[in-house]
Amino acid sequence: MRLLYSQNSLVFALGCLALAAGGVAWLVGRAPLAQWLWLAGTLPALLSVVVDTVRTLRRRDLGIDVLAVIAMAGALALDQALTAVIIAVMFASGRALEGFARLRAQREMTALINRAPRTAQRMDGGSVETVPLDAVAAGDRLLVRAGDVVPVDGLIDSASVVLDESALTGESVPVTRRQHETVCSGVVNAGPPFEMRASTTAADSTYAGIVRLVASAQASRAPAARMADRYAAWFVPLSLALAGIAWAASGDPVRALAVLVVATPCPLILAVPVAIVSAMSSCARRGILMKNAGALEHLARAKTLILDKTGTLTTGQSELVSVRSEAGNTPEQLLTLAASLDQYSGHVIGQAIVGAARRRGLAPLPASDVQEQGGAGMSGVVQGQRVLVGALDYVLDGLSGTPAWPENFLRGVAEEGGSAVFVAVDGALAGALHLADPLRVEAPRALRRLRRDGLERVVMLTGDHHQIAEAVGTALDVDDVFAEQTPANKLTVVTAEQQRQITAMVGDGINDAPALAAADVGIAMGARGATASAESADVVLLVDRLDRLADARHMAGHGLRIAGQSVAVGMGLSLVAMVAAALGWLTPVQGAVLQELIDVAVILNALRALALKPERGTRARLSQEQWQQLEQEHEALLPMLDRLASVADRLPDSGNQAAMDDVRALYRELTETLLPHEQADARQLYPKMADMLDGDDPLATLSRTHQELFALCRRLGGVLASVPEAADAPTESVAELRRLLFGLATLWRLHFAQERELFQSLV
Secondary structure, eight states: OHHHHHHHHHHHHHHHHHHHHHHHHHHTTOHHHHHHHHHHHHHHHHHHHHHHHHHHHHTTOOOTTHHHHHHHHHHHHTTOHHHHHHHHHHHHHHHHHHHHHHHHHTHHHHHHHHTOOOEEEEEETTEEEEEEGGGOOTTOEEEEOTTOBOOSOEEEOSSEEEEEOHHHHOOOSOEEEETTOEEOTTOEEOSSOEEEEEOSOSTTSHHHHHHHHHHHHHHSOOHHHHHHHHHHHHHHHHHHHHHHHHHHHHSOHHHHHHHHHHTSSOTHHHHHHHHHHHHHHHHHHTTEEESSHHHHHHHHHOOEEEEEIIIIIBOSSOEEEEEEEOTTOOHHHHHHHHHHHHTTOOOHHHHHHHHHHHHTTOOOOOOEEEEEETTTEEEEEETTEEEEEEOHHHHHTTOSOOOSHHHHHHHHHHHHOSEEEEEEETTEEEEEEEEEOOBOTTHHHHHHHHHHTTOOEEEEEOSSOHHHHHHHHHHHTOSEEEOSOOHHHHHHHHHHHHTTSOEEEEEOSGGGHHHHHHSSEEEEEOTTSOHHHHHHOSEEESSSOTHHHHHHHHHHHHHHHHHHHHHHHHHHHHHHHHHHHHTTSSOHHHHHHHHHHHHHHHHHHHGGGGGOOOOOOBSOOOOHHHHHHHHHHHHHHHHHHHHHHHHHHHOOTTOOHHHHHHHHHHHHHIIIIIHHHHHHIIIIIHHHHHHHBOSSSTTHHHHHHHHHHHHHHHHHHHHHHTSOTTSOOOHHHHHHHHHHHHHHHHHHHHHHHHHHHHHHHTO
């Protein structure tokens, strides 16, 4: 692109020099010399456009540049050297301006390549040495200095780091990462130096893959070329016909030349590629990489969206859903004991449990005599207690007696999806953990935005069984669900949907690669996704968030509309000028100048696509720090929600005094902790949120949920007050207490989920 821009700039410079020198020669009375100078200035542009036209004709396309060839050749044949050189200058200036605009539009993508690190600071003992990036191996300890680009993917060894992830995510606010968290190559250290341990080589790192994808995107041929060819099929014959009519009607070939001049070089071949590449650059700035320009057109026009479930609609990672604790154990104690053993395991479920404990402010304890049985569970001693963590059969082995609740717990986990981890302490079953791959917080909002933006059909594919798939599909209101799908089945579904209308496919795994390649536009989720899916896809979302897909479609549609506006206005003005030239109102020189003004106008209009931004419904935004604070507050309250369900499960029909004491203790905690939190939200947080949102009362739904929660709590207190503390509760009171506890647990989890979705939409 830079070479082509330089060539066009040279042709433009030679044309300008020849035009100026010829003008001087003509003014001093050297007309023959002026003619030769103008001829010399025309030939480089004529040669350049002839070469391009021959290439186009070899592809059996009628390129729009043929008009420029005819116009310049015709001017020379009619001894109109001045007209010819002006056409050459205007044509070369248009091409140079187009090249400059495309370079400017590709700046965001080029910046991604130029900032790729070349070296790394490897730590060897107490010394630090600078080594080539290719010399870094997995397991190497690296030092990332302040302002350095992280060279490879790895794990953070320092307590905490501050990173600028804007190059990958488009978010300008630095984020804080903690020890043992993953850090991606390509982000910038925005704080003090920190240490990390490489987990991949440079070639396999996130940023290296992004650089390869960017190089592919820049090398792609824009669909604008195909669009120009389609328009050329009728525009070139129309121009030639109008020129012929003007010649025949007037008997003056110069009038025909004037018609061809104003038809050259045509805004079509300038505006469309500039608008398309500008839109691609705007998308890249938001962490959305279009590998080829055709992807942008297909994404904007797609009517069917096919989504893989795992890793696309869900996070792709196990997270703690709930904790069931038996008498004598709180959910916090149970989770701490499980994490204390799992911290010694590399299993993904174990790491999910450890992560959940740390997010809730629970520190895993040291354990001894730790043993792991692959695929079954772990055992060890924690603070003098013998603890077993794992599958039900593993935990129950050797225990005397089996309670009834584990089977019910397993049945509920199977219906909702996920896995169950049981915990036994000193020979007794102490409780269980429910872990699942949850829906992405932004998924419902992203699908609503996509439908609002013209998407007509949403289909979900998954390898999970029908029960789990239908539950997810119902939650997201998709149009069709295909469960238990193999890669071959997914390919079949994509092919069938393509028969109806333009289809986009979103996935993140290796098994999605064939379907992504077959779709009209394949979209890979996240820069950390499988290499095969990223290479098969046409669009890669560098940020692991589904709402970026809605951003991409919104900006792609606006980019195409800007291109269409430029074409319509530019070609409309050209047609008006052609009619004026045919009527003799414009000379060839005047037509060339007018055409140049039209070209400049449409290119400037096309460059508006550089300023494209995602659709936003709010006037203000939450910072990452505010979002993290809100998340931490919710995490701290989740154990209390677990206790609501656990106490309700353990509540016997007889309502004995010990069980009632548990309910009363829980009620006191609700009134002292959870209710004050919600009241503070209603008085302090919600008014601030309302100022960021449109509408008269945008948080009315959340406020209504508060009213229901407060009412249930009051009802719970009333039932407890009706039961004397020294007596067992009657059966009808126990049933009411159980109903209220389960209702509070369910409604509060729903309320937290609603708040999370709202808060994340403001980040």
